[in-house]
Amino acid sequence: MKIMLSRSPLAIVASTLAALITPPPLMTPSALAAQIMIVADGPRAGELWDPSQTPYIVEPLDLMVAGSGVNEIAVRKSAQTGFTTMLLAAAAYIIDRDPCRVMIVQPTSGALADFNKDKLTPTLEQSPVLAAKIRSQTSRSGDASTVTSKRFQGGSITLAIANSAADLRSKTVKIALCDEIDEYPDDLDGQGDPMSMIEARQESFLMSGEWLRAYVSTPTIKSVSRIDAQWERSDKRYWHMPCPGCGEMFKYEFDRKYFRFKAEWPHEAHYATPCCGSIIEDADKVSVMKRGRWIATDPRPGAIRGYHFDALSSPFVPFDKIASRFIGAEGDPMKMKAFYNLTLGLAYEMKGDAPDHVRLMERREKDLKRGHIPARGLILTGAADVQMNGIWYEIVAWASNRENWTVDAGYIEGSTDDPHGGAFARLEEIRQAQWPDAFGGARAVDSFGVDSGYRSHIVYTWVRGKAATFALKGLDGWSKPAIGAPSPVDINFNGQRVRRGAMVWGVGTWPLKGAIYADLRKEGVAAGKDVDPAGYGHFGDWMDEVYFRQITSEYLSNENYRGRVRRVWKVRNGEENHLFDCRVYNYALADYLGVSRMTSDQWATLASRRGVPDEIANPDMFAPEPVKVASVAPVAPKPGPAPARDAERPMVEDDGDGWISNATGWWDD
Incomplete structure (x- = not known):
């Protein structure tokens, strides 16, 4: 039998070879991602990425390839807007269509681990087209992938951290994707700005123009925000x-x-357009957003591409949630900073001018007795600052609206080279002291912290084994939390080494100092106002000028640091700041204990446990007006042993009526 072929063998071979060497059809990164990238998490996990859900990502994404004609892109954003997906989609395009060397830079090792574990690796593994192209970590070729390097034919994606000089000096890259740049350090191991080191990795591509650098971040503080600086260089595109x-x-x-919106719940938040006043309700928010497009508001020669996007436009955040966050932040500088940064995507202006110490002294209150807890001071914190020949300390009582009273403050003279004697012995007496309250009871501090920056090994030994007692370490920087997760440290004392003998808690001192000064500048009843506002500080007339000079001893200054301007706190000439440090640590401990997060019901439960009479505790105890208790007979605390306290376990909040606070020793089941 004779078989007739419609095409000659040569034609078949030629067409097969042509199919192998012909490049795939041109596609934009967004179009390609919609065909091959599987979403790794969120409500659409396991599905192909759908650009119609977040159309604002498409334009910047399609520019995030070498040869797009754009070299620098800045994205200033609020939290949880989906721009991490943009970085993942850009990586998908590079792997499949435009292989080259790429570096993705995260601010810290923790951020890098989370990005790799929760975002990048699952996306690559769950997307069949991408999984087939990434070399296995078990490959014997010598060019295998690693945990922090995803290798593929013609290129690689290297994960780096901004606080590692070794990472940033590792190799030449064509594309650098820089995430959360506001959290990058100002100086990296004395070698300069990490951004400059990243730029140096792309030096080889400057002449050809085949380089791309993207900056993506939530901003922090005005005048020091890295993403704000890039935004000012840009053409300032907003989603219209x-x-x-x-x-x-x-x-x-x-x-x-x-x-x-209304101040009370339900807020019934909505938007009235500035053009004709048309009302956009929550139900219409997403559909209106999907019809938008980017418009440059400051186009000019030399401007880079800049995009701003926040929660008002985001499809993930309801209007009512934005209103609720704003209402909850009023009067609290730390919460307002978070609202500006995380919800509005804007840098927050931190005022660093201290109030006049003489004016603070003028508002001292005669009826505040030293060593006594006022009626509304239901939570008690203490902090200390160790010096060579003595220890400064402050005890502060806190109310539900962060109103606070200095119960005691002073200086303990004595040697500080022995954790069991000298000034530390007296400090232990203060830590264990039972401070009388307004209802006939007495209480010890709920939490006590000591600055471990000086005589660290002595402080570690002193705090070890003490319930709700913390070794604290101040951390510079505007993006640090009030108090972070603890780190174990070794103790060396009297020639003995105790491995992981104590826990050290980092305190973000810079934002807290701004919050303290904002609170101290507030005016209350003493200035003729109807009430004392949230965060208002009360001081007794037993307090001397030394105290007030110290808590107003610092100021914010612009500093030129390695070619970059930054805002730093400095101590005024001739002043001391030890009590200011104590106040900073008391603010951090108050945050740890949940002063700003507890609900009215939780405060009421605490008041009951603290022996506060019901006629006072409900509801006036939690109002900003001072509680009048002179006519109320003292009531003894309710009997019953207090549960054991555990300083190693932070507060756990729940969504019901109960709450837990192992640091303070109260909980409801």
Whole structure:
């Protein structure tokens, strides 16, 4: 039998070879990601990425390839807006269509581990096209992938951290994707700005123009925010949408003229467009957003591409949640900073001018007795600052609205080279002291912290084994939390070494100092106001000028540091700041104990356990007005042993009526 072929063998071979060497059809990164990238987490986990859900990502994503004609892209954003997906989609395009060397830089090792474990690796493993191209970590070729390096034919994706000089000096890269740049250190191991080191990795591609660097971040503080600095270099693109009423393009702004809501729940938040006043309800928010597009508001020669996106436009955050966050932040500088940064995607202006210490002295209150806890001071913290020949300390009582009273403060003279004697012996007496309250009871501090920056091994030994007692370490930087997770440290004392003998808790001192000064500048009843506001500080007339000079001893200054301006705290000439440090640590401990997070019901439960009479505790105890208790007979604390306290376990909050606080020794089941 004779078989007739419609095409000659040569033609078949030629067409097969042509199919192998012909490049795939041109596609934009967003179009390709929609075909091959599987979403790793969130409500659409396991599905192909759908760009129609977050259309604002498409334009910057399609520029994030070498040869796009754009070399620098800045994205200033609020939290949880989906721009991590943009980085993942860019990586997917590079792996499949444009292989080259890429570096993704995260601010810390923890952030890198989370990004790799929760985002990048699952995306690569769950997307079949990408999984087939990434070399296995078990490959014997010598070019295998590693935990922090994803290798593929023609390129690699290296994961680096901004606080590692070794990472940033590792290799030449064509594309650098820099995530959360506001958290990068100012100086890396004395070798300069990490951003400069990243730029140096791309030096080889400057002449050809085949380089790309993307900056993505939530901002922090005005005048020091890295992403703000990049934003100012940009053409400042905002997401504009057509007004449902008149069709004119507008962008969301957090202005109470347009973004309207009620102070009480339900807030019924909605947006009135500035053009014609058309109302956009929560139910319409996403559909309006999806019809939007980017418009440059400051186009000019030499400007880089810049994109701003925040929760007002985000499809993930309801209007009512934004209103609730703003209401909850009013009067609390730390919460307001978080609202500006995480919800509005804007840098927060931190005021660093201390109030006049003479004016603070003028508002001292005669009826505050030294060593006595006022009626509304239901939580008690203590902090100490160790010096060579003595220890400064402060004890502070806290109310539900962060109003606070200095119960005691002073200086313990004595040697500080022995954790069991000298000034430390007296400090232990203060830590264990039972401070009388307004209801006939007495209480010890709920939490006590000591600065471990000086005589660290002595402080570690002193705190070891003491319930709710912390070795604290101040951390510079504007993105540090009030108090972070603890780290174990070894103790060396009297020639003996105790491995992991104590825990050290990092305290973000810079934002806390700004919050303290904001609270101290507030005016209350003493200045003719109707009430004392949230965060207002009360001081007794037993307090001397030394105290007030010390708590107002620092100021914010602009400093030129390795070619970059940064805002740093400095001590005024001739002043001491030890009591200011104590106050900073008391603020951190108050945050740890949940002073700003506890609900009214939780405060009421605490008041009951603290022996507060019901007629006072409900409801006036938690109002900003001072409670009048002179006519109320003292009530003894309720009987019953206090549960054991465990300083190693932080507060656990629940969504019901109960709450837990192992640090303070109270809990409800």
